[in-house]
Amino acid sequence: MRRKELKEISDYLPEVVVLQILCRLPVKSLIRFRCVSKIWNSLITTSAFIDSHLTQSLSLPSNSNKLVVSRGDFRTKVEYYEFIHDDNNDSDSSFHQFQNVEFPLSFSYFKLIGSVNGLFCLCEKEQIILWNPCIRKFITLPKTKTKSAVIYGFGFDARTNDYKVVSIATKPRCLVEVYSLKEGAWRKTSAGGSLSPGTMFLCYNGAAFIKGAVHFQATCRITRKLKTCPFILSFDFGDEVFRFISLPMSVLTAELEFDIFGFRGSLSVVCYTHRIRTSCSIWVMKEYDVDKTWSKLCTVDLCGNGHVIVETDLKTDPKLSSYDPQSKQVKNLGIYGRSFNSCADNYVESLVLLNKPVLFDKADDALSLWVGSSKRKFW
Amino acid sequence: MKFCTVKQYFDDENNNNVTNGIATTVIPLPNKHLKIKANNKEMEQYEQELLRNVMPQELTKLILAANYLNFKEALDFFCRTVANAIQNKSVDYVRKFFGLESDFEPGEEEKLCKEFAWSFEGVDED
Numbered sequence: 001m002r003r004k005e006l007k008e009i010s011d012y013l014p015e016v017v018v019l020q021i022l023c024r025l026p027v028k029s030l031i032r033f034r035c036v037s038k039i040w041n042s043l044i045t046t047s048a049f050i051d052s053h054l055t056q057s058l059s060l061p062s063n064s065n066k067l068v069v070s071r072g073d074f075r076t077k078v079e080y081y082e083f084i085h086d087d088n089n090d091s092d093s094s095f096h097q098f099q100n101v102e103f104p105l106s107f108s109y110f111k112l113i114g115s116v117n118g119l120f121c122l123c124e125k126e127q128i129i130l131w132n133p134c135i136r137k138f139i140t141l142p143k144t145k146t147k148s149a150v151i152y153g154f155g156f157d158a159r160t161n162d163y164k165v166v167s168i169a170t171k172p173r174c175l176v177e178v179y180s181l182k183e184g185a186w187r188k189t190s191a192g193g194s195l196s197p198g199t200m201f202l203c204y205n206g207a208a209f210i211k212g213a214v215h216f217q218a219t220c221r222i223t224r225k226l227k228t229c230p231f232i233l234s235f236d237f238g239d240e241v242f243r244f245i246s247l248p249m250s251v252l253t254a255e256l257e258f259d260i261f262g263f264r265g266s267l268s269v270v271c272y273t274h275r276i277r278t279s280c281s282i283w284v285m286k287e288y289d290v291d292k293t294w295s296k297l298c299t300v301d302l303c304g305n306g307h308v309i310v311e312t313d314l315k316t317d318p319k320l321s322s323y324d325p326q327s328k329q330v331k332n333l334g335i336y337g338r339s340f341n342s343c344a345d346n347y348v349e350s351l352v353l354l355n356k357p358v359l360f361d362k363a364d365d366a367l368s369l370w371v372g373s374s375k376r377k378f379w
Numbered sequence: 380m381k382f383c384t385v386k387q388y389f390d391d392e393n394n395n396n397v398t399n400g401i402a403t404t405v406i407p408l409p410n411k412h413l414k415i416k417a418n419n420k421e422m423e424q425y426e427q428e429l430l431r432n433v434m435p436q437e438l439t440k441l442i443l444a445a446n447y448l449n450f451k452e453a454l455d456f457f458c459r460t461v462a463n464a465i466q467n468k469s470v471d472y473v474r475k476f477f478g479l480e481s482d483f484e485p486g487e488e489e490k491l492c493k494e495f496a497w498s499f500e501g502v503d504e505d
Contacts, residue, residue: 013439013477017446020454024462032498035470035491038482136497 019043023053027134027349050351051161054117057349113165113205114154114214118350121154121165123205128152128165130181132353139353141165144177144186153206153214157237163352164237166214168192170201178240189240195233196220202230208262211288212238215245215260215267230256232269234289247271248283248294268297467503 022030022044030053034041043049110122110129120131131138144150146169153166163181168174174192179185198221206214213234220228229252232245247258247269257272267285286293438461445453465473470492474480481488492499 013443014446017439017442017458018477020442020446020458021461021465024459025466028498029466031495032470032502033473034495035488036473036477036481037479040479041491 015043019049019052023049023056027351030351031135044351045355047161047355050354054350054352057118111205113152114207114209116154116156116163116209117352119163119352121152123152128179130163130165130353132350134349135351135354137353141179142186144169144179145188146175146177148172151201151203151205151216153216153235155206155209155212155214155235155237158212159238166206166235166237166240168201168216168235170199173197174199176235176240178237191235191240191242194242198222199233200227201233206235207260208267210262210265210267212236213243217258217260229253230258232260232267243289245285245289246291248296251281251283263297467501469502469505472503472505 022033022040025033030044034044110124113121113123113128115121118132118134120133122129122131126143128141129138130141144167146167148169148171151168151170153168154164155166156163157180160180160182162183165179167177167179167186169176174195176189176191177186178189180187200219200221202217202219206216208215213236216233216235217230218233219230222228229247231247234243234245235241236243245267246252247256248271251258251271258269261268261270263282263284267288269283270280271283272280282297283294284297286295438457442454442457442461445457465476468476483491
C-alpha cells in the first residue's frame with residue numbers, strides 16, 4: 001500500500017519540479033545524489049542544470065558573504081584555500097571558517113590568477129589549471145604557443161556562457177591569446193596589436209573581474225628613462241579588446257604604486273602614495289569606465305580595512321582583517337601567520353566543470369596522487 | 380494575475396490536486412510571506428512547523444499547486460523546504476521520498492559511489 005502511494009508521487013511530480021528542488025541543494029548533496037538513478041545522474045550533469053544551480057547559488061543572500069582567501073608559503077611549498085563567511089547575525093567580530101581546502105597539487109607552488117562562479121584559475125610556470133574545489137575536480141589547460149613569460153587573466157563571457165583565460169606575452173612583441181573552456185583550445189587574437197609598442201605591464205596577473213573584464217596595471221615607456229603615469233588596461237572577455245582606464249587625478253604620479261580589486265561590484269584601487277607603505281587610499285570607480293567618477297572611499301592607516309581585506313604586518317602578529325568603511329567595524333578573519341602573495345575574493349558554490357572531461361595525462365597522474373593520499377583534509 | 384489563475388484552478392475539473400487543505404495553505408501564503416520575509420529566524424520556524432505538520436506527500440502537492448498557480452515565491456519556499464529536508468539524507472532515503480528506483484547496471488552504482496565517496500561523509504542515518 002505504502003509503495004503504491006510513494007510511486008504515485010513520482011507519477012505526477014514533473015521533471016521541471018524535481019529540477020526546482022535539486023537546484024536548491026548544496027553541491028555536496030548533488031554529487032551524492034548522482035547515485036540515486038541514471039536519470040538523476042544525467043540531469044545533474046547537464047549544462048542547463050549547472051547554469052540554473054549557479055543562478056540559484058548566486059541569488060542566495062548567504063552567498064554574498066562568502067570569501068575565499070588563498071595563502072601560499074614558500075617554505076613548505078603548500079598553498080591553502082580557506083573559505084570563510086561572515087555571519088551577519090553574530091555579534092562575534094570574526095568571520096567563521098567553513099572549509100579549509102588543501103590544493104590538490106601541492107608539490108609545486110601554484111599562483112591564483114582569478115576566480116569566477118566558484119571556478120578557480122591557477123598557474124605555475126606554463127601550466128594552468130581550472131579547479132572547482134567544491135566538486136573536487138580540475139582540468140589542465142594545453143600550453144600556449146609562446147615560450148616567454150606571460151601574464152594571465154581569468155574571466156567569464158556572459159554572452160557565450162564561457163569561461164576564458166587570457167594570456168599576454170610581451171616579448172618580442174605583444175601577443176594575446178585566449179583560451180575558451182567551451183572550445184577547449186587557445187586562439188590568437190589581434191588585441192596585442194592595439195597596444196602602443198612601449199606598453200609595459202606592471203603586474204603578474206590580471207585582477208578584479210568586473211563588468212565582464214579583467215584589469216591589469218600598466219605603464220608606457222616613452223624613452224629609456226621616461227615613462228608615463230601608470231594606468232589600468234582592461235581586457236573584455238566578450239569582444240576580446242583592451243581598453244584604457246585612467247587612475248584618479250589626485251594620485252597620478254609616475255611613481256604611483258597601486259593594486260586593483262573589486263569592491264561591491266565596482267572597480268577599485270588601493271593607492272600607495274609613499275614608498276614606505278604606512279598609509280594608502282582606497283578609491284572606487286562609481287560608474288565603470290567613467291574617469292570622473294573615481295571617488296575616495298577612505299584612507300587607511302593599515303590597522304584595519306572595510307570589507308576590504310588587508311594584511312596588517314605588525315611585527316609580532318601579522319593577520320588579515322576586514323573593515324567596513326560604513327560601520328567602521330574591524331573584524332578579524334582568523335587567519336594568522338606570515339603570508340606571501342595572499343589574495344582574497346568572493347566565493348560561491350557551483351557545479352561548474354562537472355561535465356567537462358579531464359583530458360590531459362599529467363592531470364591523471366596528479367589525480368591519482370590526490371585520491372591516494374590520506375592526509376588531504378577536505379570538508 | 381494571481382486571482383485569475385486561482386479561479387481557473389478551482390474551475391478546472393481535470394485538476395485532481397485541488398483539495399481544501401492545499402488551498403488554505405497556499406493562498407494565505409503571500410500575506411505570511413510578506414510579513415515574515417524580513418526575518419530569517421521566523422522563516423526557519425515556519426519551515427520547521429511546516430515540515431512537522433505536513434507529510435512529504437502533501438508538500439509535493441503544495442509544490443505542484445504553487446507551480447500551477449505560477450506563484451514564484453511559494454514555489455521557491457516549498458522547494459527550498461524540501462531541499463533543506465533532504466540535503467543531508469542518504470541515497471536510499473531520497474529514492475523512497477521521490478518514489479524512484481535505481482536503474483543502474485550492476486556494478487555501475489558501486490563505481491559511482493566509490494568515485495564520490497567524499498560526498499557520503501556526514502550523511503544522516505536513515
